[in-house]
Amino acid sequence: EAGVVQSPRYKIIEKKQPVAFWCNPISGHNTLYWYLQNLGQGPELLIRYENEEAVDDSQLPKDRFSAERLKGVDSTLKIQPAELGDSAVYLCASSQAARGYNEQFFGPGTRLTVL
């Protein structure tokens, strides 16, 4: 069974440029998460989807970040424009359902560097 796929693995851009990250969750997993991970810290939730619906986006900086999961499968996270402080690892995870007991399966992440 394929795991969570993310692309690209690395991205270097200049500030004020747009950037997009893509995630394909494990087949059959209805819940998809986007996390931000700064160096030396744990993952912080940006947005959580249940199927196509964003059910928790309270931590998503909506002035510059956007996300979509149009068909309830893969998802795209976008930043426009990027700022220096956005440099971090962006993790995607999926689980069978948004129940507290479900473990999450993580992708390898996208390491973003904003110059």
Added chain:
Amino acid sequence: AQKVTQAQTEISVVEKEDVTLDCVYETRDTTYYLFWYKQPPSGELVFLIRRNSFDEQNEISGRYSWNFQKSTSSFNFTITASQVVDSAVYFCALSGGTNAGKSTFGDGTTLTVKP
């Protein structure tokens, strides 16, 4: 609000030593779930174990064991006879309650096992 504290930022041991990683959590929920994840240098978080708030039995899986104590709000992780391959960042996470699908992660403990 939920909170997870991993007070040990970094731990270094020599191979074959036993090591315990501490995790202290805060929650007002009566039903909740605790997790441990491992993040090797490759970057992908891997699920290790889940515990629910009603099950305080300790668990052992090979060289890994977990000690859950509600009285002290702790969920500690012990690796017996550590190996170099155990070197990674270990995260403790908490979910459940009113926002069941959301996990709160600690900042992780970096374990280095030297040969």
